[in-house]
Amino acid sequence: MTVDISAFPDDFSWGVATSAYQIEGAVGEDGRTPSIWDTFAEQPGRVIGGETGAIAVDHYHRWSDDVDLMSELGLGAYRFSIAWPRVQPDGQGSGNAAGIAFYDRLVDRLLEKGITPWATLYHWDLPDTLEQSGGWPVRDTAEHIADYTTIIAEALGDRVKHWITLNEPWCAAYLGYASGIHAPGRTEPAASVAASHHLMLGHGLAVDRLRAAVPDAQVGVTLNLYPVSPVDDSGRHDDAVRRIDGLMNRWFLDPILKGSYPKDVLADIAPVTDASFILDGDPELIAQPLDFLGINYYTRHVVGAGLWPGSSDVRFESENGLERTASGWDIDPQGLVDVLSRVQRDYAPIPVYLTENGAAFDDEVVDGVVHDADRISFLNDHLESIATMRQQGMDIRGYFAWSLLDNYEWAEGYAKRFGIVHVDYETQVRTPKDSARWYSDLIRAHRAAILAT
Ligand code: IFM
Secondary structure (H helix, E strand, O other): OOOOHHHOOOOOEEEEEOOHHHHOOOOOOOOOOOEHHHHHHOOOOOOHHHOOOOOOOOHHHHHHHHHHHHHHHOOOEEEEEOOHHHHOOOOOOOOOHHHHHHHHHHHHHHHHOOOEEEEEEEOOOOEHHHHHOOOOOOOHHHHHHHHHHHHHHHHHOOOOOEEEEEEOHHHHHHHHHOOOOOOOOOOOHHHHHHHHHHHHHHHHHHHHHHHHHOOOOEEEEEEEOOOEEEOOOOOOOHHHHHHHHHHHHHHHHHHHHHOOOOHHHHHHHOOOOOOOOOOOOHHHHHOOOOOEEEEEOOOOEEEOOOOOOOOOOEEOOOOOOOOEOOOOOEOOHHHHHHHHHHHHHHHOOOOEEEEEEOOOOOOOOEOOEOOOHHHHHHHHHHHHHHHHHHHOOOOEEEEEEEOOEOOOOHHHOOOOOOOOEEEOOOOOOEEEOHHHHHHHHHHHHHHHHHHHO
């Protein structure tokens, strides 16, 4: 372990993250209705191997053992997402007591074990019924997420004090509605931009509802941010860098944290949409004061001249001889320093949590153990980046490894293992990998250092 634990404050949150569709399974139980991911995954050719989240890692039934495992590892915080179609099966109207009861039990057990629950409202599983009415490109969907927020915040808000509205709205909007590689699989660029706006509007409305239902809540949003760099130094790609950075990063950061869309990006998208879905007053609704920004960081984007996220213009390539994960993503801890420095430079002051960071590798259980030295060095090196930024004065308050368990990696099915705990998908047996032990030791060393002072 080379991370300097003295760089992390006593109240630093050490956690792991998951999301509902990726782990829960039980898609037809206790009144849950299909989400867009159930529908999408069942369509031939959408997901590698035709795999779905119907069973996933059966967390809906194994949640209690999973919480025990977190407790054994000494984790301080658990970021999970709520399945909207479990809690409000029609996507509007009344809540579903049986679905809410699952999260009630989970939260109670987490608190019993001294693990702080962090709830994400939306991690991509839109009730399919709302997609049938138009999905995120339709403004009503933003109103619906606000109502769903009230239902779940009133149910859990006496115990859950950390709330994240959206996870990675870029993915929901552009992978879901432009490239179509995620649910609902539409390839309509204009609709994808409208979707991104309504997601952010839904975020703003949800923040309002959370403040009303849980006055002492800490509320934020999670964005997937990337450093964007040119494929070479010729200067020919600088405009591509500006455009991709604009669409992937600033399109979300600016309205949420500064109250307006970047003008250059509005000009870029003018041939695709007139943006008439942005109504007077929307920027104010979106830019609600937040308690923190959640950042998910995985890799850098290397960009050649070209234009639309999700197309081959955005390249995940090792141009600098960097090693890659099993997802083919550059391993680039310096990129995390770059992302954090940018947020610090352009968007401070805002407290930051790393709400996801991790990597897929081809792990194997041999004699009951998983030696994932590659994941340990990934986590170590990215935590070093965070330590560096903290030493430079940045207010980074927590780290959530992605993910607790191997799980359903969306269009990649089950092939990509991101967990610090291995799951045998046949038997559902959980085996903590070496990285889980390493992370646990780090957390315990941090605690011991605090007690010693
Ligand atoms: O598995 C995903 C997660 O759902 C959102 N952030 C990125 C992870 C790895 O691709």
